[in-house]
Amino acid sequence: MKKSKSEILDEAQLNEAHNEKMRKIKEARDKMMNTKTEEKGLIIVHTGAGKGKSSSGFGMIMRCIAHEIPCAVVQFIKGTWKTGERKFLKEKFSKECNFIVSGEGFTWETQDRAKDIAAAEAGWEEAKKLILNPDVQFVLLDEINIALRYDYLNIDEIVEFLLTKKPPMTHVVLTGRNAKEELIAAADLVTEMSLIKHPFRDGIKAQKGIEF
DSSP states (O other), rough: OOHHHHHHHHHHHHHHHHHHHHHHHHHHHHHHHHOOOOOOOOOOEEEESSSOOHHHHHHHHHHHHHTTTTEEEEEEEEETOOOOOHHHHHHTTTTTTEEEEEOOOEEEEEEOHHHHHHHHHHHHHHHHHHOOOOOOEEEEEHEEEEEETTTTHHHHHHHHHHHTTTTTOEEEEOOSSSOHHHHHHHHHHHEEEOOOGGGGGGGGOOOTTOOO
């Protein structure tokens, strides 16, 4: 149907108002961005009950590889899981990303606290080496928050290391639900994933490509 003259004028006015609004937003944003001139290595925490904490961390690993930023992963807790990210990075990008697995599965599977503690401590020792390595600029500590939640690792030691020993331009991402308050306080960026719906509650098991 052909538009009337008044409808055309109304649409033109709406477009003009929209363009003016966008111009003002861009002007304000450009002004804001001009004040953001510093760079630093960030301490980043992904936590919360919702899905996406590890997925987001590994998405950042993909960005690093694309930008030729040397990176590394230390995967806590999920030791026995044949995760897609582990298979992909080890088979396709082993030179670009150092991938270390620490742990023999979730704590309710191993049922051996001493073994879990030893695995977590070994993982943290490897993590420290990677963080201090001048050739590595981004380190993902996947599910380390679970190890911290069960006190397999000392939260004070980890926070002190990140705040005082981490090189100024190295980024470190720590994932897992129930992040400790001390870690949240020390971090530069904290994201909490909220759980609204999850198929697990309806009897749907974890599936390849979605959960691992």
